Amino acid sequence: MWNYKILxxxxxxxxxxxKGNAFHRQATDPQEVRVSxxxxxxxxASPEIHIYLALKYAHIAVMGWAKDSVKVEAEIIATGMxxxxxxxxxxxxxxxxxxxxxxxxxxxxxxxQQQIAKKNDNPLGNIMNxxxxxxxxxxxxxxxxxxxxxxxxxxxxxxxxxxxxxxxQIENRYGSLELNGNFTxxxxxxxxxxxxxxxxxxxxxxxxxxxxxxxxHLSKATANFRQSSIKIERAGELNLxxxxxxxxxxxxxxxxxxxxxxxxxxxxxxxLNGKMQFSNLDVGQLGLESNLETHFGNLTVQKLLPSCTTxxxxxxxxxxxxxxxxxxxxxxxxxxxxxWQAPERLLRLERQPFEGLKGHVRLVWNExxxxxxxxxxxxxxILIMK
Numbered sequence: 152m153w154n155y156k157i158l159x160x161x162x163x164x165x166x167x168x169x170k171g172n173a174f175h176r177q178a179t180d181p182q183e184v185r186v187s188x189x190x191x192x193x194x195x196a197s198p199e200i201h202i203y204l205a206l207k208y209a210h211i212a213v214m215g216w217a218k219d220s221v222k223v224e225a226e227i228i229a230t231g232m233x234x235x236x237x238x239x240x241x242x243x244x245x246x247x248x249x250x251x252x253x254x255x256x257x258x259x260x261x262x263x264q265q266q267i268a269k270k271n272d273n274p275l276g277n278i279m280n281x282x283x284x285x286x287x288x289x290x291x292x293x294x295x296x297x298x299x300x301x302x303x304x305x306x307x308x309x310x311x312x313x314x315x316x317x318x319x320q321i322e323n324r325y326g327s328l329e330l331n332g333n334f335t336x337x338x339x340x341x342x343x344x345x346x347x348x349x350x351x352x353x354x355x356x357x358x359x360x361x362x363x364x365x366x367x368h369l370s371k372a373t374a375n376f377r378q379s380s381i382k383i384e385r386a387g388e389l390n391l392x393x394x395x396x397x398x399x400x401x402x403x404x405x406x407x408x409x410x411x412x413x414x415x416x417x418x419x420x421x422x423l424n425g426k427m428q429f430s431n432l433d434v435g436q437l438g439l440e441s442n443l444e445t446h447f448g449n450l451t452v453q454k455l456l457p458s459c460t461t462x463x464x465x466x467x468x469x470x471x472x473x474x475x476x477x478x479x480x481x482x483x484x485x486x487x488x489x490x491w492q493a494p495e496r497l498l499r500l501e502r503q504p505f506e507g508l509k510g511h512v513r514l515v516w517n518e519x520x521x522x523x524x525x526x527x528x529x530x531x532x533i534l535i536m537k
Contacts, residue, residue: 185230186237190246193222197252199336202311202319205258209307209323215315215332221255222312223248230304239264240304259307261300301325302344391425408432408443437462445469459523466529473527473536481521484514485528493536 198219204211227244231237245260302325320339321328328340330349338355340347347357347364355372357364359379369386376393383389386403391410398415400406406417408425415432417423423434423441431449440461443450451472455462464471476494484491485505491498502512508530527534 183230183232184234184237185228186234186241187226187228188241190225190227190248191223192248192250193220194250195219195252196221196250196255196314196317198314198316200252200314200317201254202313202317202321203254203256204309204319204321204323206307206309206322206326207259207261207324208302208305209259209309209326211309211311211321211323211326211328213319213328213330213332214310214312215317215330215334216312217315218312219314220312221250221314223255223257224310226308228306228308230306237304240300243300244305246307255313257309405439445471455523455525461523462525462527464527464529466527466532469529469532471527471529471532471534473525473534476518476536477523477525479519479522481517481524482515483524483526484534485511485530486514486534487511487531490529490531490533491536492534497536 196219200221225246227241227246229237229240229244231240243262243264245262246257247260248255248257250256307326315332315334316336317334318336322341323345324343325345326342327346328342328348330338330352333351335353338349338352338357340355341358342360342362344361345359346362347359349355349366349369351368351370352366352372353370355369355374357372357374358376359374359381360377361379363380363382364376365382366386367384369383369389371388372386373390374392376391376396376398378395379393380397381393381399383398383400383403385401386406388405389403390407391398393409393413394411396413398413398417400415400417400420402419403417403421405422406420406425408415408423408427410425410427410430410432412428413430413432415430416435417433418435420434420437420441421439423437423443426444426446427448427450428446429448430445433449433451434453436454436456437452438456438458440459442461442463443465445464445466447468449470449472450464450466452462452474454475455477457477459477485507487510488502497514497516500514500516502514505511505513511530
């Protein structure tokens with residue numbers, strides 16, 4: 152009886168320690184392995200060469216230089232849980248390119264596993280592989296099937312030097328794009344889950360989704376930003392369509408805005424026109440005529456500069472705040488009395504019933520020698536003037 156208890160205890164102890172050791176082996180992942188291959192070429196080019204890149208998982212750095220030539224250096228990096236897996240990924244990836252003095256095309260191609268298997272088909276190798284698999288009764292668990300290639304196991308690094316007048320069209324997913332140099336040509340960029348950084352752009356057609364963008368100087372652009380974070384230090388003319396985006400602009404001459412569910416801060420703006428829905432816009436200084444249509448959300452204008460001639464706001468259920476009321480202004484205000492906050496002298500002004508909507512009033516008056524006009528119609532929204 153005693154020997155049986157001792158034997159049972161030993162067996163239980165052995166099973167527990169074996170399970171513990173097995174768990175420890177499975178929880179310790181093998182070290183990642185990286186393999187890579189490089190591509191480099193250069194050629195003579197037209198000063199206004201057309202550049203077209205269609206890439207994924209690429210981190211692209213473009214430098215403009217005062218030479219009539221293009222130089223490209225690229226590295227494809229594959230990561231796997233074993234050397235065999237990393238090599239399989241690398242084998243499936245091709246960075247194709249074609250160029251003439253007038254154009255450069257580069258495209259990322261990823262072959263399917265079936266294509267690679269067909270390419271490497273070897274009857275004897277298949278037979279041996281089958282024999283080996285049949286002899287393994289309990290193969291070790293694998294950490295990756297290596298069936299999918301994504302931004303976690305594949306990275307493309309590309310450095311391009313090209314003439315400053317080059318016309319660029321770049322499409323990139325799950326990567327980034329950085330432009331350095333005083334470019335004079337047009338940039339068309341489409342980035343999805345990617346970041347964009349540029350020093351100076353004379354003209355751009357930009358689309359950024361689920362990423363970040365930083366521009367030091369943007370002369371003229373048409374842009375579409377979705378669920379992104381955008382920083383612009385200085386801009387000339389920007390036609391912007393955005394949604395669920397955080398936008399910060401230090402200075403802009405003219406902005407046309409189509410905004411939905413954004414948070415935007417503009418320190419100084421010249422012209423400001425467009426429409427907003429469920430967006431929050433804070434303008435520090437407004438310098439020229441502006442016309443805005445808002446639906447829900449918040450609009451704050453901290454200061455109208457003496458150069459501003461018109462501010463026309465058509466609001467629906469929006470919190471509108473106008474600070475530092477300027478002198479020499481003609482006012483035309485439509486609001487619900489109980490939702491209007493203003494200095495006491497304004498609250499005593501004569502009110503006229505507004506025929507367009509029940510419960511609203513209209514107030515029209517002049518401050519000093521009227522040189523500008525402020526017209527705000529806010530239906531069902533709050534209006535704060537101070």
